[in-house]
Amino acid sequence: MLETRVITQQLAREMEEQIPKLMVAARVPGISIALIHESKTSWHRAFGVANAATHEPVTDNTLFEAASLSKPVFAYAVLKMVDRGVLNLDSPLSDFLPEPYVNDERIRQITVRIVLDHTTGFPNWRPKGQPLKIHFSPGEKFSYSGEGYVYLQKAVEQITGEQVDEFLRETVFNPLGMSASSYVWPKHYGQLSSTGHNLAGAPVEKKKWVHANVASSLHTTALDYAKFIVAVINGIGLQPKSNRDMMIPQVNLDEERETDIDEHVTRLSSVLSWGLGWGLENFDQTQYFWHWGNNRTFRSFVIASRDTHTGMVILTNSANGLSIVDEITRIVTGRKHPAISWLSYDQYDSAGMKFISSVLRDGADNAMREYYTAIRKSNTPLPLEKDVNRWSREFLEMEKVEEALKISQWNTMLYPKSWKAYNRIAEAYLIHGDRQLAIQSLNKSLELNPNNFSTLDQLRALKKL
Numbered sequence: 001m002l003e004t005r006v007i008t009q010q011l012a013r014e015m016e017e018q019i020p021k022l023m024v025a026a027r028v029p030g031i032s033i034a035l036i037h038e039s040k041t042s043w044h045r046a047f048g049v050a051n052a053a054t055h056e057p058v059t060d061n062t063l064f065e066a067a068s069l070s071k072p073v074f075a076y077a078v079l080k081m082v083d084r085g086v087l088n089l090d091s092p093l094s095d096f097l098p099e100p101y102v103n104d105e106r107i108r109q110i111t112v113r114i115v116l117d118h119t120t121g122f123p124n125w126r127p128k129g130q131p132l133k134i135h136f137s138p139g140e141k142f143s144y145s146g147e148g149y150v151y152l153q154k155a156v157e158q159i160t161g162e163q164v165d166e167f168l169r170e171t172v173f174n175p176l177g178m179s180a181s182s183y184v185w186p187k188h189y190g191q192l193s194s195t196g197h198n199l200a201g202a203p204v205e206k207k208k209w210v211h212a213n214v215a216s217s218l219h220t221t222a223l224d225y226a227k228f229i230v231a232v233i234n235g236i237g238l239q240p241k242s243n244r245d246m247m248i249p250q251v252n253l254d255e256e257r258e259t260d261i262d263e264h265v266t267r268l269s270s271v272l273s274w275g276l277g278w279g280l281e282n283f284d285q286t287q288y289f290w291h292w293g294n295n296r297t298f299r300s301f302v303i304a305s306r307d308t309h310t311g312m313v314i315l316t317n318s319a320n321g322l323s324i325v326d327e328i329t330r331i332v333t334g335r336k337h338p339a340i341s342w343l344s345y346d347q348y349d350s351a352g353m354k355f356i357s358s359v360l361r362d363g364a365d366n367a368m369r370e371y372y373t374a375i376r377k378s379n380t381p382l383p384l385e386k387d388v389n390r391w392s393r394e395f396l397e398m399e400k401v402e403e404a405l406k407i408s409q410w411n412t413m414l415y416p417k418s419w420k421a422y423n424r425i426a427e428a429y430l431i432h433g434d435r436q437l438a439i440q441s442l443n444k445s446l447e448l449n450p451n452n453f454s455t456l457d458q459l460r461a462l463k464k465l
Helices: 005-026 068-083 103-108 113-118 146-160 165-174 185-192 223-235 239-243 325-333 339-342 351-362 364-378 385-395 401-413 419-432 435-446 453-464
Strands: 030-037 038-050 251-254 267-276 279-283 286-294 299-305 310-316
Touching: 005 038, 005 325, 030 223, 038 223, 068 146, 068 165, 068 223, 068 239, 068 286, 068 299, 113 146, 165 223, 165 419, 223 299, 223 310, 239 325, 239 435, 251 351, 267 419, 286 339, 299 325, 310 325, 310 364, 325 339, 351 364, 351 385, 364 401, 385 419, 401 419, 419 435, 419 453, 435 453
Parallel strands: none
Antiparallel strands: 030 038, 030 310, 251 267, 267 279, 279 286, 286 299, 299 310
């Protein structure tokens, strides 16, 4: 990353020129950014509007949903408990709860370490209306899980006798001077908070968290979160052992994708791993720690390094926010980062983003015709199955069910042997009100992947309706 004041001044000019252009290209209404240099916040700016309907500008005091950037803050607080001897990284969390959390003997294998490195065997979130299950032996592989963090939250609340938001205020926010951060929604946030925006750039009603969720409910500013990153860079607040342990790779990531609970690892990465609460990237003889956030209409990203004493916090109020992170990171660090490529979000100028724009403008049928025209004219490759699945999900999230269904149908035509494509179309059929077609699609998914136990659970639940 950048090492001199002169380059930092040049960088500021480039950021102020390029970021507004990227925001327009990607339909991102608002961004707040903080850069860390020589272990302190050296530059920060707010761009755009907090709400596209009211045109209220983003300022340094504007609050954003940090989404999964909530997790590293909680991980840091838990490691402080380890330092005090209240928790042990490798003791079963079930020891601290009065009743079994799930009806599975493997629950006793889940420890603080296994939660923080995302190897619990839990899904990211349990299917709506269904019980939480362990899908593989804890410690076996990486599979990102917010549910794991919620489980650890329950244990921490049992141990401390406090609600977790109060515990985090005492343990992290107050010591680090993070006065603008909270996991629950105080009344005064209404005047300070940004509004999230969907793929089309339209404002979406905010969720106001009454109860803290350590995996996703943090509201903060870029400047406040930068205080936390500075503490992590400098090792503030942790004993030397915990400080080191946080950045020791615990599990290597699948090189090609975020591994699903029902998928096998294809090829382990030599540069990407997960530590205790952080993604780790060992690249060009430098270790970076990083994390991203995705609460649908709020997207965020952090990357920093103890080796260079530098870092970056990006908070956005848009479902398109991560589409410009790669380019902003390249401007700041002078290079592309494998961590961002691994996240596999459509970039602002990609064929995928053009397809989404076409669907929003002209509908799915016309967008698919345009895509095929592009394929014939410029050797544009067919879209990947995972990308089409994601596009369908994003249109479902916008409640554009007809468009999502057409995109899902397209995916099953492109990839007739993909069980995930049939899972997605089942979801679209169900929301559309076509229960029998949803059941048929789930049956097809199971035919293609008989070991897909989460789909089997969905099918059983659906047949009971």
